[in-house]
Amino acid sequence: AEPERVFTRRQLLASTRGDDRYITERTIDVHVLNLRKKIEPVPRQPVYLQTVFGVGYRLTDGTRGR
Known part of the structure; x- marks a missing residue:
């Protein structure tokens, strides 16, 4: 996979809700x-x-910047 990959809000929405236009x-x-x-x-x-x-957002292992 891709550790520390950054996802935009739009990518996260598309992955979870599809084209639901009522979700911002x-x-x-x-x-x-x-x-x-x-x-x-x-x-x-x-x-x-x-x-x-x-x-957007990224998920890390918590060691970055330490």
Whole structure:
């Protein structure tokens, strides 16, 4: 697979909801927030589910930047 691959909000939406026009890209942000609450030691300082500003999100093993 592709570790640390960055996915755009649009890619994530297409993979999960298809062409449902009632779902917005901001929906992804809400799901990411909820996931961070469950998997991150400090959700406001994510190490596993990171935001790539202007692009989207990436999932890491938590060792990047340490």
